[in-house]
Amino acid sequence: MKYLKNIKYLIVALTGMMLISCDADEFLNPLPDTAIAADGFFQSDEDVLAGIYGIYDAIQGVNENRPNSTNNSTFNRGVQFEYLLTExxxxxxxxxxxxxxRADFHxxxxxxxxxQSEDYYQSMYEIIFRANSVISYIDAADPANIAKYTAEAKFLRAYAYFNLVRLYGSxxxxxxxxxLVTxxxxxxxxxxxxxxEAKSVVYAQIVADLQEAIANLDNSYKARASKAAAQGILAKVYLSQPTPNYIGAKDLCEAIIADGSFNLQTDFNDxxxxxxxxEVMFVIRYEFAEPNESQGFxxxxxxxxxxGRQDxxxxxxxxxxxxxxxxxxxxxxxxxxAFGEDAALTDPDTGLPAPQEAEVAKxxxxxxxxxxxxxxxxxxxxLAGNDWIVLRYADVLLMHVEAIMAGTxxxxxxxxxxxxxxxxxxxGLANDADGVITQEELLLERRVELAFENQRFFDLxxxxxxxxVLQNHSAEDNDEDITVYPSYNARALLLPIPSREINLSKGLLNQNPGY
Incomplete structure (x- = not known):
């Protein structure tokens, strides 16, 4: 990660120790080798801080274009496959x-x-394992840092569980x-x-972890956990949980707005x-042309x-x-x-480009x-260096509207x-014309504002x-080049628990319906 360059030597031992889990039998809690290594590693405040950086490395993931890293079954890609599971x-x-x-998802x-689904599931639990390891050895830190280090690890654990429960939780x-392993x-x-555990129980743990982060962190960082990032993610958690907490989400968004530390960029490109x-509130950083710190998506x-490697x-x-x-x-x-002949295609009603082949430009x-x-x-x-934005201020503004709407x-x-x-x-658009924002208008605004940022699926x-929406999408009469197939059914809203995990559990871990 870019912010680790000057202290990279600190985390080599820890990362090597933790990556044993990539080849271990249990991704949820790799044992026993890693526990033994951790017991010998965490001896000082510097070691605990290195352990926290190791959690971010797990989120960042391993670029599949790194030398000797093309086998997806032996490397955790972190968030680098997330667009497949969402967009x-x-x-x-x-x-x-x-x-x-990769084509299975669309x-x-x-x-x-x-x-790819298996890798993402395992990557999120790798984040959780590393966070739990840091928390277990937090007493090695300087007493003045224990509360904020613990809060940072719990923020990252909550982030991973929030992704997991929305994608795999019934x-x-x-x-x-x-x-739920804490x-x-x-x-x-x-x-x-x-x-x-029941979805409500998992969400309760996510809420507790993020509340602790809000209470103990400040806004010193964008590429590390912060109070504002915890507030923003907790607002989204409140909107997403089985029984939404609209008032709580509204209060959190308004706290971020009132603080004044964030603002919209004038130029969307920036x-x-x-x-x-x-505008950035929480970001995963990457470094261009660095095999170990770049991304391949x-x-x-x-x-x-x-x-890329794919078509x-x-x-x-x-x-x-x-x-x-x-x-x-x-x-x-x-x-x-859009490029070539596709760039010349236009919508007959608007005269604007309507390409059948277009690439993400963000x-x-x-x-x-x-x-x-x-x-x-x-x-x-x-070996791209584009950072991955997890949360930005425009998202908070639109969540604020959603919280005020309160499901009405x-x-x-x-x-x-x-x-x-x-x-x-x-x-560059005018104010809402009639002074009433409908759910359809808010969804449309979120769609074009946050397109390709892995938000649309969760918004739906x-x-x-x-x-x-997805039934209608699948039923569209597209030509064979579009490859949108009418194979969608409600089962597809939930990803299957990876077979490997069920096999490792010896029958304890049950599968999602329809798989």
Missing amino acids: HRSDNTRSATLEGS RYVTDANNI DNDAIGGVP AVAESNQDDLLFTR VFYNEMNS SSEFTSFIRQ GLNIVNPNLVAAFNENGGNRTAVSYI FLPQGTDFDNPDFPYGTNAR GAANTLDALSSFNAVRNRA LRFGVADT
Whole structure:
């Protein structure tokens, strides 16, 4: 990670120790070798801080373009596959082909042996394991730092559990959410490691962890946990949990707004290419051309002049192009780009580009220069340095509107209109015309504002429209090049628990319905 460059030597031993888990039998709590190594490692405040940095390394993940790192079954990719599990399963994007396990997501045929889903599941539990390890040895830290180090580790644990429970957790308490492990367990505690707790129980732990983070962190960092990031993520947790806490979410968003530490970038392009800007609240950092600190997903978003290993991923769906034509404003040119013959296609009603093949532009590999025909994506697109934004201020403003709407389907207060229009105005669009923001308008605004940032699928779930929207999306009469297949059913809203985990549990871990 970029912020680790001067202290990288500190985490080599710890990271090496923790990565034993990548080859161990239990991803939830690798034992016993790592526990023995940890016992000898955590001896000082410096060691505990190195352990915290190791948690961020787990989120960052391993670039599959790193030498000797192409086997997906032996490396945790962290968040680098997340777009497959989110954007590809929404109506936003798709794969260029029908081949390979990556194409399963946009076709809604992901099974329990899908290697990218398995990697993501294991990566999130790797984050949790590292956080639990740091908490277990927190007494080695200087007393003045114990509270904030603990809060930081719990923030990261909550982040991982929030991702897991939304993607894999069943609403049926008889089946359960996901295994909830909050301490380094003994090797004989399979019941703890593989028992799925009810979704409400998992959410209660996420809330408790984030509340502790809010109480003990400040806003010193963007690439590490902060009070504001914990407030923003907790607001989203409140909106997402089985019984939403709209008042709590509203209060948290208003606390962030009132603080004044964050603001919208004037130029939408700067959100993504002026990194660590004032709109960013929590970001995962990457370093260009550094095999161990770069990411590979940016190159996979290219398809016209292919830069990645695949034929093209996260390709923009026509109905999202239509949404940009309707409501994109100046966000459109920053969000996606079309090339060749596709760039000439236009919508007959608007005269605006309506390409059938378009690439995500928010994360074009660092060094992109389309005036250079030899290296339009730079000289090393597969080792991209684009940071991954987990939370930004525009998201908080739109969550503020959602919290005020409180599930009623509309909002018309001055506060809601102020937050909503701030995002629209930055896009070059006029204020809401009639002074009433409907759920449909808010979903559309979130779709074009946060496109390709892995929010759309979760938005559809949270607003209770996922089944309807995705049914309609799958039924669209697209040509064979679009490859949107009518194989969607409600089962697809929940990913299967990876078969490998069920096998390791010796029957304790049960599968999600329909798999």
